[in-house]
Amino acid sequence: MDANDQTALRLLAELLRLNSAGSSDNAAPAVRLTIRSATGEYIGEVPLSLKPAQSLTDAVSAVGDYAEAMPADFKAGQTPVPDLDPALIADIEDHFAAISPKDFLDDVFGSPDAEASLAAYERLVTGEWDGDL
Numbered sequence: 001m002d003a004n005d006q007t008a009l010r011l012l013a014e015l016l017r018l019n020s021a022g023s024s025d026n027a028a029p030a031v032r033l034t035i036r037s038a039t040g041e042y043i044g045e046v047p048l049s050l051k052p053a054q055s056l057t058d059a060v061s062a063v064g065d066y067a068e069a070m071p072a073d074f075k076a077g078q079t080p081v082p083d084l085d086p087a088l089i090a091d092i093e094d095h096f097a098a099i100s101p102k103d104f105l106d107d108v109f110g111s112p113d114a115e116a117s118l119a120a121y122e123r124l125v126t127g128e129w130d131g132d133l
Contacts, residue, residue, distance in 0.1 A: 008043045015046040101125045
């Protein structure tokens with residue numbers, strides 16, 4: 001059995017696992033998928049009820065979107081890592097830079113456990129912590 005046949009068997013096993021986890025015992029099949037080897041040999045068949053078929057469609061759609069958006073990465077087998085928008089990063093950094101430690105004082109003094117809140121505040125503001133909360 002070559003690597004392609006092993007991949008086909010694994011796909012079949014995962015589809016069976018998906019169907020058994022995602023359907024009730026008496027759910028009628030919504031689709032029936034047949035898996036064949038690259039040479040056309042029958043590997044197996046799995047009937048999928050509606051929910052597993054929908055989930056499989058969504059998963060394949062997501063992989064297809066990635067393959068279309070980043071074909072070189074997809075062909076190279078790289079895990080998708082989305083590019084972060086530099087403007088979004090700048091907005092987040094500006095937001096946190098605008099927060100003053102004084103903004104948290106109401107929370108510290110309004111806490112039911114003022115001692116623990118004060119220790120957490122000290123850690124936040126000074127970066128020092130004696131280990132007790």
